[in-house]
Amino acid sequence: xxxxxxxxxxxxxxxxxxxxxxxxxxxxxxxxxxxxxxxxxxxxxxxxxxxxxxxxxxxxxxxxxxxxxxxxxxxxxxxxxxxxxxxxxxxxxxxxxxxxxxxxxxxxxxxxxxxxxxxxxxxxxxxxxxxxxxxxxxxxxxxxxxxxxxxxxxxxxxxxxxxxxxxxxxxxxxxxxxxxxxxxxxxxxxxxxxxxxxxxxxxxxxxxxxxxxxxxxxxxxxxxxxxxxxxxxxxxxxxxxxxxxxxxxxxxxxxxxxxxxxxxxxxxxxxxxxxxxxxxxxxxxxxxxxxxxxxxxxxxxxxxxxxxxxxxxxxxxxxxxxxxxxxxxxxxxxxxxxxxxxxxxxxxxxxxxxxxxxxxxxxxxxxxxxxxxxxxxxxxxxxxxxxxxxxxxxxxxxxxxxxxxxxxxxxxxxxxxxxxx
Amino acid sequence: xxxxxxxxxxxxxxxxxxxxxxxxxxxxxxxxxxxxxxxxxxxxxxxxxxxxxxxxxxxxxxxxxxxxxxxxxxxxxxxxxxxxxxxxxxxxxxxxxxxxxxxxxxxxxxxxxxxxxxxxxxxxxxxxxxxxxxxxxxxxxxxxxxxxxxxxxxxxxxxxxxxxxxxxxxxxxxxxxxxxxxxxxxxxxxxxxxxxxxxxxxxxxxxxxxxxxxxxxxxxxxxxxxxxx
Numbered sequence: 001x002x003x004x005x006x007x008x009x010x011x012x013x014x015x016x017x018x019x020x021x022x023x024x025x026x027x028x029x030x031x032x033x034x035x036x037x038x039x040x041x042x043x044x045x046x047x048x049x050x051x052x053x054x055x056x057x058x059x060x061x062x063x064x065x066x067x068x069x070x071x072x073x074x075x076x077x078x079x080x081x082x083x084x085x086x087x088x089x090x091x092x093x094x095x096x097x098x099x100x101x102x103x104x105x106x107x108x109x110x111x112x113x114x115x116x117x118x119x120x121x122x123x124x125x126x127x128x129x130x131x132x133x134x135x136x137x138x139x140x141x142x143x144x145x146x147x148x149x150x151x152x153x154x155x156x157x158x159x160x161x162x163x164x165x166x167x168x169x170x171x172x173x174x175x176x177x178x179x180x181x182x183x184x185x186x187x188x189x190x191x192x193x194x195x196x197x198x199x200x201x202x203x204x205x206x207x208x209x210x211x212x213x214x215x216x217x218x219x220x221x222x223x224x225x226x227x228x229x230x231x232x233x234x235x236x237x238x239x240x241x242x243x244x245x246x247x248x249x250x251x252x253x254x255x256x257x258x259x260x261x262x263x264x265x266x267x268x269x270x271x272x273x274x275x276x277x278x279x280x281x282x283x284x285x286x287x288x289x290x291x292x293x294x295x296x297x298x299x300x301x302x303x304x305x306x307x308x309x310x311x312x313x314x315x316x317x318x319x320x321x322x323x324x325x326x327x328x329x330x331x332x333x334x335x336x337x338x339x340x341x342x343x344x345x346x347x348x349x350x351x352x353x354x355x356x357x358x359x360x361x362x363x364x365x366x367x368x369x370x371x372x373x374x375x376x377x378x379x380x381x382x383x384x385x386x387x388x389x390x391x392x393x394x395x396x397x398x399x400x401x402x403x404x405x406x407x408x409x410x411x412x413x414x415x416x417x418x419x420x421x
Numbered sequence: 422x423x424x425x426x427x428x429x430x431x432x433x434x435x436x437x438x439x440x441x442x443x444x445x446x447x448x449x450x451x452x453x454x455x456x457x458x459x460x461x462x463x464x465x466x467x468x469x470x471x472x473x474x475x476x477x478x479x480x481x482x483x484x485x486x487x488x489x490x491x492x493x494x495x496x497x498x499x500x501x502x503x504x505x506x507x508x509x510x511x512x513x514x515x516x517x518x519x520x521x522x523x524x525x526x527x528x529x530x531x532x533x534x535x536x537x538x539x540x541x542x543x544x545x546x547x548x549x550x551x552x553x554x555x556x557x558x559x560x561x562x563x564x565x566x567x568x569x570x571x572x573x574x575x576x577x578x579x580x581x582x583x584x585x586x587x588x589x590x591x592x593x594x595x596x597x598x599x600x601x602x603x604x605x606x607x608x609x610x611x612x613x614x615x616x617x618x619x620x621x622x623x624x625x626x627x628x629x630x631x632x633x634x635x636x637x638x639x640x641x642x643x644x645x646x647x648x649x650x
Contacts, residue, residue, distance in 0.1 A: 016459055016462040016463050016466065018455060018459055020458070020462075021454075021455045021456070021457075021458030021459040021462070022455045024454070024455075024458045025451050025452075025454030025455045025457075025458060026451060028454055029447070029450065029451055029454070036428055037427075037428070037429055
């Protein structure tokens with residue numbers, strides 16, 4: 001009983017229960033879990049993707065490619081250049097002919113225009129002369145009519161004077177005044193005639209001025225037309241130049257497309273050839289065995305000599321192709337390895353470029369990497385050399401044929417940071 | 422990339438053995454924290470009670486009165502418990518024997534029992550804390566080793582040994598070690614702290630027991646002289 005009471009008492013007053021600590025402990029763990037889930041993804045920075053940041057391109061392999069391929073490329077390039085030059089010459093000749101034709105047309109047009117202008121000027125002059133003559137005649141007729149009218153009036157006035165002579169005698173003073181009035185009137189008439197003649201002359205002058213103005217306006221029109229012609233000609237020249245530029249661009253694009261297609265075909269052929277390589281090697285091994293057997297069998301050899309010679313030639317051609325393909329794949333492998341290993345210094349600009357000469361040992365180990373063409377930035381050059389050192393050894397060199405191995409012991413790599421994100 | 426390598430995703434995709442190890446470690450961590458909180462509260466309350474009792478004991482109050490005022494023995498704690506055990510034994514032995522040595526021996530024995538019970542009460546579950554502190558790193562390491570074994574097995578299956586085939590295994594394996602350390606580090610720290618504090622409290626109880634024993638001894642000496650006279 002005492003023990004039970006003791007136990008009850010301990011539970012009743014027993015210092016601290018386990019409810020609150022349990023709650024606290026679970027709450028603490030939940031809090032830590034929530035914090036780790038929420039904050040950890042934020043802490044993780046975006047992983048910089050190392051692939052395809054760098055564009056390290058193999059510029060020249062010096063003795064790498066086969067001379068035959070080079071010669072073919074040179075021939076194809078020369079043929080393309082000749083074709084381009086011929087096309088350009090043809091275009092230039094066409095342009096020259098067109099320009100000459102245009103010049104002739106322009107000269108004929110200008111001559112026709114000059115003749116038309118001369119005729120127009122002559123017609124205008126004739127019209128002006130005829131108009132002046134008409135005006136003079138009209139003025140003379142008007143003056144004669146006025147003179148007749150005046151004469152009639154003078155006769156009437158004379159009759160009136162005769163009728164009024166009696167009155168005049170009576171009124172001599174009034175007559176004298178009338179005579180004075182007549183004299184004044186005559187003077188006025190004479191003045192009016194002089195005025196009319198002056199007005200006629202002024203009209204002539206005005207008409208002449210108008211004719212001159214018209215001529216000037218026509219001259220201005222001609223000038224404007226000539227300017228418009230010159231502008232048209234300039235625009236035509238521009239159009240011709242633009243068309244030539246377009247033709248050149250199109251020609252270049254066609255060349256590029258053809259080159260790209262050629263590259264794609266080469267790549268596709270490379271894969272096919274690689275697959276075929278193994279088959280060919282097996283065939284070669286079998287053929288060698290056969291040849292040895294054939295050598296032993298001298299009698300059969302004589303009959304099959306021609307066939308062997310043909311096979312040997314085809315093998316040589318196949319070997320050369322294999323060497324080229326292997327070289328291309330090796331170049332791609334080296335490029336990829338160096339690109340992945342290259343850490344571009346942060347200050348490098350997009351237009352920086354450095355060329356590194358790489359010397360390899362017989363099994364692909366790096367003998368030396370030296371900068372042949374510096375970018376001007378020491379850290380950039382160092383990063384390029386470090387990339388080559390990090391990417392070494394290029395053990396793929398062993399897989400190349402013996403001839404290509406010798407060629408690839410030394411080559412140049414050109415480093416240019418491409419689209420750096 | 423981030424989604425597949427996040428910690429919850431790694432834990433959910435881990436192998437069964439590693440998940441079991443992680444579960445054990447999580448349970449150990451939770452229990453150790455329960456013990457840490459519970460012990461912290463217990464020790465804080467015991468320290469305050471001891472301080473309060475010492476002030477009352479040394480305030481010159483009559484011991485009979487103090488004994489009467491204190492609650493029954495089952496509900497007392499710490500120095501109060503020791504005092505009650507000793508004084509009750511003293512009161513029981515005084516009428517039965519006249520030998521002061523026998524009385525003091527009985528009082529000392531009963532006080533030692535009370536002190537032992539107090540020690541048991543204060544250091545309760547601290548052993549569990551010590552166990553978690555020492556064992557959980559090894560448990561986590563076991564999970565890590567198991568996970569890396571799995572990673573190498575998967576590596577032997579794969580044709581190309583890339584980092585992507587090994588990385589998830591190693592990451593989840595390392596999570597096991599991290600959880601082991603996460604459980605162990607607080608357990609170590611709080612075990613040291615709580616054990617030292619309980620040891621200090623027990624030392625205070627012992628000191629009080631000695632002082633109380635000396636007071637009783639003085640009283641018995643005075644009574645023995647009075648009886649002898």
